[in-house]
Every structure is written in C-alpha cells, then in structure tokens.
Amino acid sequence: MEQILPHLDSVFSIDCVLFGFDGKELKILLIERNEEPFKDWWALPGNIVGADESLDQSASRILYELTSLRGIYMEQYYAFGDPNRHPQGRVITLAYYALIRLGGDKEPRPISTYAKRAKWLPITDLPKLAFDHQKIYDKGLEKIKRRIKHQPIAFELLPEKFTLTQLQHVYELILGKKLDKRNFRKKIVSFGVLKELDEKQKGVSYRAATLYRFDKRKYAKLFGKEISF
Amino acid sequence: MEQILPHLDSVFSIDCVLFGFDGKELKILLIERNEEPFKDWWALPGNIVGADESLDQSASRILYELTSLRGIYMEQYYAFGDPNRHPQGRVITLAYYALIRLGGDKEPRPISTYAKRAKWLPITDLPKLAFDHQKIYDKGLEKIKRRIKHQPIAFELLPEKFTLTQLQHVYELILGKKLDKRNFRKKIVSFGVLKELDEKQKGVSYRAATLYRFDKRKYAKLFGKEISF
DNA sequence: ATTACTTAGTGTAAAAATTACACACTATAT
DNA sequence: ATATAGTGTGTAATTTTTACACTAAGTAAT
Structure with a gap:
C-alpha cells in the first residue's frame, strides 16, 4: 500500500x-x-x-x-x-x-x-x-x-469465588473510604448480579464466610443501566 | 534535539x-x-x-x-x-x-x-x-x-441568558427522552448553580419566561460532587 | 470442655430523594 | 374580549439512602 x-x-x-x-x-x-x-x-x-x-x-x-x-x-x-x-x-x-x-x-x-x-x-x-x-x-x-x-468492574480484581467482605474491601480501597457493611451488602445484593454459592471460605481461623460468584448472565441483561455507590 | x-x-x-x-x-x-x-x-x-x-x-x-x-x-x-x-x-x-x-x-x-x-x-x-x-x-x-x-455541561450549548425551558430542552435532546417539567426545575434549581435574573425573555408572543444565568462561582465550589439526572 | 477471639451476618426507623400528576397565570395577537 | 401558547407552581406516595449494634459461628488456646 x-x-x-x-x-x-x-x-x-x-x-x-x-x-x-x-x-x-x-x-x-x-x-x-x-x-x-x-x-x-x-x-x-x-x-x-x-x-x-x-x-x-x-x-x-x-x-x-x-x-x-x-x-x-x-x-x-x-x-x-x-x-x-x-x-x-x-x-x-x-x-x-x-x-x-x-x-x-x-x-x-x-x-x-x-x-x-x-x-x-x-x-x-x-x-x-x-x-x-x-x-x-x-x-x-x-x-x-x-x-x-x-459498572461492576470490582469483580475483575477478585478471584472467581469471593466473599462479600473481600468485595467491600476492594470498593473501599479504590474509593478511598470506609463503607457501611450492612448498607454495602444490601446494595450490592440488590443489583442481582451476585450468585450465592453453597460453599464457604476455607483456611481462615474464624467463622468462614459464604462465597459468591459474579453472575455474568444477569449482568448482561442489566447492562447499560447504571449502578451507583 | x-x-x-x-x-x-x-x-x-x-x-x-x-x-x-x-x-x-x-x-x-x-x-x-x-x-x-x-x-x-x-x-x-x-x-x-x-x-x-x-x-x-x-x-x-x-x-x-x-x-x-x-x-x-x-x-x-x-x-x-x-x-x-x-x-x-x-x-x-x-x-x-x-x-x-x-x-x-x-x-x-x-x-x-x-x-x-x-x-x-x-x-x-x-x-x-x-x-x-x-x-x-x-x-x-x-x-x-x-x-x-x-456535570453541568448543558450550559455550554446555551446563550449566557436562558430560560429553564430551553435548558430542559437541551437535556431532552441529548438524553433522547422527555423530562417532567416540575421535577426538572426542582432538581436543577436545587444544585444551586443557577442565578435567576430580573429579566424576561423577549420577542415571544406569549408570556415571557424568566431568564437565568449559570453561576460559575457556585459551581466551582460544588465541583467534584456529581449531579445526576 | 470452656473460654477467648475474630469475623459473619442480619433489621429497622428516620431522612432524603424521586416520581407522578393538573391547573391557574400572563403576555400577545386578533 | 377572546383565543392561544407557554410559564410557573405544590403535594402526596413511593423509593432510596443513611445511620446504627448485636448475636451467630467457627477457630485456637488452655
């Protein structure tokens, strides 16, 4: 050419x-x-x-x-x-x-x-x-x-299976401020893009948290709509 | 060099x-x-x-x-x-x-x-x-x-003095949807970046609307905070 | 087995924001 | 004076956001 x-x-x-x-x-x-x-x-x-x-x-x-x-x-x-x-x-x-x-x-x-x-x-x-x-x-x-x-990009930083506390932790680090645990959970669950697993965290020396997975299908439907923190 | x-x-x-x-x-x-x-x-x-x-x-x-x-x-x-x-x-x-x-x-x-x-x-x-x-x-x-x-970028498209209806019109054109007049006014005024003038629209064959001006000072203070529609 | 420790997980009431909605006012033109 | 066209305003119902504290569950140490 x-x-x-x-x-x-x-x-x-x-x-x-x-x-x-x-x-x-x-x-x-x-x-x-x-x-x-x-x-x-x-x-x-x-x-x-x-x-x-x-x-x-x-x-x-x-x-x-x-x-x-x-x-x-x-x-x-x-x-x-x-x-x-x-x-x-x-x-x-x-x-x-x-x-x-x-x-x-x-x-x-x-x-x-x-x-x-x-x-x-x-x-x-x-x-x-x-x-x-x-x-x-x-x-x-x-x-x-x-x-x-x-946009739910926080998931990209986490392993496939993660706890809500880990997810909250990522948000807190990026936003540079503490978030209320109950309100955070309420909100993130309300988006309907999390799938609760029948599995618990392992290897921790305290009560193990429930693991979640990001549900890409549900997210795809929701795409375009904005979420907010 | x-x-x-x-x-x-x-x-x-x-x-x-x-x-x-x-x-x-x-x-x-x-x-x-x-x-x-x-x-x-x-x-x-x-x-x-x-x-x-x-x-x-x-x-x-x-x-x-x-x-x-x-x-x-x-x-x-x-x-x-x-x-x-x-x-x-x-x-x-x-x-x-x-x-x-x-x-x-x-x-x-x-x-x-x-x-x-x-x-x-x-x-x-x-x-x-x-x-x-x-x-x-x-x-x-x-x-x-x-x-x-x-962000209040709609003002950039309007003359220095404008009516609330004109402002709403710009929002509607860009967002591609109709907005409720009363709610729009309530919200845009609540941001506190509009200054109401002692002046009315001219040259219209109906009740003239009040003119407003965008108040850059107030906006500067507010900057960083997000507004939303 | 008891205890101490650490994090998980949950509900509610108050406040704030959003939505839906309709009519009287005012200036002009005829 | 009448028709016309856009201005300007309030409220109640609903939804969303915020603030806030204790019990449950599992592990580790004794």
Whole structure:
C-alpha cells in the first residue's frame, strides 16, 4: 500500500496502569528503567504501538509480555501528548488501565531490555515516576474510581469465588473510604448480579464466610443501566 | 534535539464532533470532502496534530479554522486506531467533542483545501460518513449523554441568558427522552448553580419566561460532587 | 470442655430523594 | 374580549439512602 499521507516525526505509544489486588492491597506494576532517559527510575510499562496492531491489541501485548496474562479487562482512558512530555522527541501516549487478580504471588519477571525488573508496588507507597507517569497514574486511579461506581468492574480484581467482605474491601480501597457493611451488602445484593454459592471460605481461623460468584448472565441483561455507590 | 526514538510510519490526527445547539435542534458540524479517499463524502472535521502542538491545542485549532471560535469547551474522549481505519495508511485518531451555542446563524465557511464546504446538520438526519466517522460520532454522543448527567455541561450549548425551558430542552435532546417539567426545575434549581435574573425573555408572543444565568462561582465550589439526572 | 477471639451476618426507623400528576397565570395577537 | 401558547407552581406516595449494634459461628488456646 502506498503511503501518501503527510509524515511527521511523532511516535505513538501506549502506557499501562496495571492495577492488581492480592486480597489485601491495591498495587500497580512498575518497571525499573534500564535506559536513558530516566535510567534507574520507576515507570509505567509501555511500548510503541506496532504497525499492524490495534490499540487494544497493543495494550494486551504489553500486559502479556510483562505478566504472561491474557484475557484481562483493559480499557483506554486518556491520551497524553504534551510536546515536551518526552525529552527526546514527540511521543504521544495513550493510557490504558487493567484490573488484575493477583492469584498466589507470581512476581512478573522483567523481560524486555529496557527494564531491569518489574514489581508490584502498593499504591499507598509509590516511588517517583519517570516522565509524566505520575499524572498518567493519577488520572487512571481517578478513572477507575468513577468507573467502579457505575459498572461492576470490582469483580475483575477478585478471584472467581469471593466473599462479600473481600468485595467491600476492594470498593473501599479504590474509593478511598470506609463503607457501611450492612448498607454495602444490601446494595450490592440488590443489583442481582451476585450468585450465592453453597460453599464457604476455607483456611481462615474464624467463622468462614459464604462465597459468591459474579453472575455474568444477569449482568448482561442489566447492562447499560447504571449502578451507583 | 536529536531524535533517537524508533520511528514508525504512523500518522496521528484529531477528529472533532462539534455539537451545536441553535435553540431548537442539536446539530453537528460536518465537512464535505474534496479529496480522495471518500471524495464527496461527509466527514468529521479533523487534522494532523502539529509537531509543537499539544492535543488540546490541536483540537482548538481545528475548531478555530472552521468556525473562528475560541474558548469553547472541548474534551477528548476516545482514540481510534484500527490498523485499517484509513485506506491509505496507518492513522491513529483522537476524538474530541465540543459544545457550541449557535448564536444567530453564522454558517461556518469552508476553508482548508480538503473541504468543499462545511455545514451544521441536525443529528436526527445525518448522512453516511467517511472512514469510521459514524463510530466516532456514536461514541461521542454516548459520551456527552453520560457526561450531561453528571456535570453541568448543558450550559455550554446555551446563550449566557436562558430560560429553564430551553435548558430542559437541551437535556431532552441529548438524553433522547422527555423530562417532567416540575421535577426538572426542582432538581436543577436545587444544585444551586443557577442565578435567576430580573429579566424576561423577549420577542415571544406569549408570556415571557424568566431568564437565568449559570453561576460559575457556585459551581466551582460544588465541583467534584456529581449531579445526576 | 470452656473460654477467648475474630469475623459473619442480619433489621429497622428516620431522612432524603424521586416520581407522578393538573391547573391557574400572563403576555400577545386578533 | 377572546383565543392561544407557554410559564410557573405544590403535594402526596413511593423509593432510596443513611445511620446504627448485636448475636451467630467457627477457630485456637488452655
């Protein structure tokens, strides 16, 4: 195919805020850069969009290369394109977030050459980030805060079977505030997208809680309607 | 500055859905293309992002070139980057919407060479659009539907002084449904961002309605809190 | 087996928000 | 003076939201 479009020296990349939940803390995956600029700084994982990749594919690829995970809920949320955001040239970047259940604790291995290592770091204690990545992260958190109030994305962070307390915990971490237990349960149950299982939590040294599962069928019917917290 | 970043043949553009309200209808500004591909088709106005422009600046420039308007509320809402969305090469485009009060009826003049003409067309009767512009428009409308429920953006479409009926009309057009007059007024007034003026509508052949103004100060205090319809 | 510990699980009343609904008023035009 | 067309207003019923505290169930230690 002939390229007859005008041509500019701009680079288009994708950066990802990968939110992970291990049952206790909300974390994001950061990489420690191995190259200038910002060598030795922590940064959001990202990469140039490939010539034949869609944007979503590109984001999935970045995720996969870092975590070997597929089928993760990802969503683009904002493009950052300040002419000076990258010291070495014009780089426009599209930010994605992903929500990941950190089952067990397989640390992601660093792979590409530009990263020394990758690490899940709790959002309550993040290092200084390279480029404008702090801004990108801030906007990402803001976005999922808003999103979790209207769409049932919290499930993406939990294992298939979970307790209501765990679910509430996720909401509290993302929204950054405590919620009333009884009201939370009343409300979340009233949406009708939870399926109570005949199964109890195991391995806890106290009364075991009932496990629930997210009911995707019921959710599909309800889709479009907004929920709210 | 040395360019040491990798280089790809991709083009980055911005497309705009300019929503306009003339007091009666909701319209968008379309241009009739003068060049292949899609010569003679209607399309969303758009352009390549300039080397030293921020994204917002670029969107504002596109708007300005078409309408001579400045200081208009614009917001980016989604990036479209399917590898095949442009028949002549890879073009990633970032979509913006704008909300514009169509005071009087100064038709925008077509300017750039790639457009035969530009025209405000009612959203109830849009032609087939070039490229994936229908998709871009659909997503834009969806976006402002959601946005108008939570943020007072409807004011951007109205003249500085407006009646409550006009305001309600805007909500109804965007949400695509009728609202109850008394409940609408109760609610919108309860937000406390309207200032009632000592002035009445003029030039109508029936009882003149009271004019209101949007109170930006009060809104600033309230910002962050969501409103809902 | 008793006790201490820890989290699970439940109800209600008050307050606030939402909905549904209809008619008299006022300015203008004829 | 009469017709017309849109303005502007209140209330009761319903639903949703909020605030709030104790008992039940299982585990661990003695």
